[in-house]
Amino acid sequence: MTTGLASLALLAEFPFESVYVRSIIYVSLYVSIIAVVLSTLVSVPIALVVGFTDIPGKRFIKSVINTGMGFPSVVVGLLVLFAVSNQGPLGPLELVFTKEAMIMSQFVLATPAITAVSLAAVTSVEENVRDAARSLGGTRLDVALVVIKEARYGIATAILAGFGRAISEVGSVLIVGGNIAGSEGVSKTRTLTTAIQLEARQGRYETAMVLGGVLVAIVLLVNAIVVRLGDDKVMG
Amino acid sequence: MVPAIDVSMPIQRRRFITALGTGAVAGLAGCAQLGGSENDDAPGVAGETLTLTTTTSTDDTGLLDELNAPFEEMYGVTVDTVAQGTGAALQTARDGDSDVVMVHARSLEDEFMRDGIGVNRRDLMFNDFVIVGPESDPAGIEGMGSATEAFATIAESESTFVSRGDNSGTHTKELIIWEEAGVDPAGDWYRETGQGMGQVLNIANEQSGYTLSDRGTYLSQRSEIDLTILVQGPIEDGPEILANPYGVIAVNPAVHDNVNYDLAMAYIGFITSPEGQDIIDSYEANGEQLFFPRALSEDPDFQQYVPEGWSSDSAEN
Numbered sequence: 001m002t003t004g005l006a007s008l009a010l011l012a013e014f015p016f017e018s019v020y021v022r023s024i025i026y027v028s029l030y031v032s033i034i035a036v037v038l039s040t041l042v043s044v045p046i047a048l049v050v051g052f053t054d055i056p057g058k059r060f061i062k063s064v065i066n067t068g069m070g071f072p073s074v075v076v077g078l079l080v081l082f083a084v085s086n087q088g089p090l091g092p093l094e095l096v097f098t099k100e101a102m103i104m105s106q107f108v109l110a111t112p113a114i115t116a117v118s119l120a121a122v123t124s125v126e127e128n129v130r131d132a133a134r135s136l137g138g139t140r141l142d143v144a145l146v147v148i149k150e151a152r153y154g155i156a157t158a159i160l161a162g163f164g165r166a167i168s169e170v171g172s173v174l175i176v177g178g179n180i181a182g183s184e185g186v187s188k189t190r191t192l193t194t195a196i197q198l199e200a201r202q203g204r205y206e207t208a209m210v211l212g213g214v215l216v217a218i219v220l221l222v223n224a225i226v227v228r229l230g231d232d233k234v235m236g
Numbered sequence: 237m238v239p240a241i242d243v244s245m246p247i248q249r250r251r252f253i254t255a256l257g258t259g260a261v262a263g264l265a266g267c268a269q270l271g272g273s274e275n276d277d278a279p280g281v282a283g284e285t286l287t288l289t290t291t292t293s294t295d296d297t298g299l300l301d302e303l304n305a306p307f308e309e310m311y312g313v314t315v316d317t318v319a320q321g322t323g324a325a326l327q328t329a330r331d332g333d334s335d336v337v338m339v340h341a342r343s344l345e346d347e348f349m350r351d352g353i354g355v356n357r358r359d360l361m362f363n364d365f366v367i368v369g370p371e372s373d374p375a376g377i378e379g380m381g382s383a384t385e386a387f388a389t390i391a392e393s394e395s396t397f398v399s400r401g402d403n404s405g406t407h408t409k410e411l412i413i414w415e416e417a418g419v420d421p422a423g424d425w426y427r428e429t430g431q432g433m434g435q436v437l438n439i440a441n442e443q444s445g446y447t448l449s450d451r452g453t454y455l456s457q458r459s460e461i462d463l464t465i466l467v468q469g470p471i472e473d474g475p476e477i478l479a480n481p482y483g484v485i486a487v488n489p490a491v492h493d494n495v496n497y498d499l500a501m502a503y504i505g506f507i508t509s510p511e512g513q514d515i516i517d518s519y520e521a522n523g524e525q526l527f528f529p530r531a532l533s534e535d536p537d538f539q540q541y542v543p544e545g546w547s548s549d550s551a552e553n
Contacts, residue, residue, distance in 0.1 A: 085331050085332075085333055086331055086332030086333050086492060086494055087331050091332075091494075092494075097287060097316060097318060097333070178316070178320075179318070179319070180316045180317060180318060181317075182304075182314065182315070182316075183300070183301040183302075183303075183304040183308060184301075184305065185301075188314075200435070200438075201292075201296070201431065201432050201434040201435040201438075202296050202434040202456075202457065203437070203457050203460035203461065204460075
């Protein structure tokens with residue numbers, strides 16, 4: 001939190017760039033949050049299915065998920081670029097150099113991370129909890145909800161891990177987003193990370209440091225919120 | 237079902253209908269278009285987006301912000317600038333992902349035109365390259381009148397040289413100079429970074445190395461680094477090989493039918509107009525002019541439209 005305040009104070013010293021910095025923060029949050037929400041909607045059901053059912057090829061799915069966690073982000077960026085480029089299968093949608101393309105690549109990056117950590121959380125829910133839910137006449141959905149409730153802290157950690165990966169990502173968002181800011185200094189596809197890279201390239205280390213401080217502050221803040229939520233639920 | 241379309245229909249709605257402009261609403265859209273043509277406030281391209289791929293040097297210097305703002309205001313459009321380096325900028329255009337390119341490597345531009353991807357090339361502006369290095373100048377190239385001699389001397393003394401190594405316009409020029417100098421740059425002293433110009437200047441600064449830089453990026457960054465100009469380009473009476481002309485080319489709509497050709501041509505028109513050229517002429521960083529306008533001339537300059545050395549078989553003279 002103090003880091004957040006410190007970087008806010010630093011921001012105040014750069015009033016001429018406040019529109020620039022604010023729009024960059026907005027783009028970063030917009031892209032990362034939407035990507036993480038979409039990833040979560042996909043990841044948690046996958047984690048539940050893989051965790052609790054004996055589907056064939058389970059080990060293979062797990063190894064795919066684990067490989068996905070370590071998948072190089074620039075390669076993801078490249079693949080998404082091929083997909084959305086005018087020459088690619090999604091070409092007619094004209095998604096290249098847009099936030100939507102950035103969301104796509106961050107979705108691909110965040111999903112394995114969220115799935116893997118959720119899976120670990122879900123499988124660690126004790127057998128007897130599930131048995132109890134089932135013996136009380138719960139449907140499969142009820143059991144799933146009980147498991148999610150029991151594993152909420154782990155799932156929150158998973159979402160956090162996904163968000164951390166998304167918002168601190170540079171390579172892929174640079175490739176598919178193009179690091180665009182308008183002539184008035186309003187960001188279109190420039191994120192905190194790509195802006196830091198650009199400012200450092202031009203030797204403007206002060207601005208780069210401010211943006212870096214903001215990025216760290218956001219990650220810490222989101223961490224704090226999720227930890228807090230987890231605590232509240234445990235107490236309640 | 238089809239209501240009488242009043243030409244004074246609110247602009248918002250008219251645009252919406254224009255955007256729909258297909259099949260069932262073709263008639264409506266037609267009326268809307270007619271309405272639009274009677275209203276000078278809403279040119280046909282308003283609200284559209286132009287994607288410009290360009291080099292890091294035009295963007296890092298801040299020139300494009302100055303140039304794009306009045307264009308955006310004049311047409312009510314948005315310019316998305318993607319700064320990539322000449323090689324990547326042209327490749328993005330080849331893939332149909334940009335509408336217009338602004339680059340500085342004539343050999344690559346010519347290839348781009350010869351392949352039919354680029355049309356309507358114009359000379360835009362020029363500046364020059366300079367060879368910069370630490371003030372101590374370990375290789376002793378200061379004041380040399382020849383860029384090739386300076387490069388050969390750097391190679392001979394194996395002084396650190398930081399290369400862009402990114403297929404950019406500057407990198408292309410650097411390779412041409414090495415070739416003319418008869419040197420195949422290799423060894424510990426020669427460092428390919430794959431970075432943009434600004435970053436390479438920072439690296440050269442930190443490693444006390446030499447590098448080839450466009451004058452604009454060097455000037456805009458001079459206050460942050462300790463490198464000094466050791467060999468001047470043609471603007472300061474240096475060798476002609478260090479000239480750095482910029483061209484602007486539209487992407488051929490016959491190859492990529494999704495490109496915004498109208499807007500690309502409007503953009504080329506604006507930046508090569510007296511107003512656009514004035515903006516380039518008066519743009520300064522740290523009190524020095526970075527780019528020199530080149531689009532306007534009373535005399536014909538046919539070479540700007542065609543690949544260098546091109547001549548029509550049927551028009552020999």
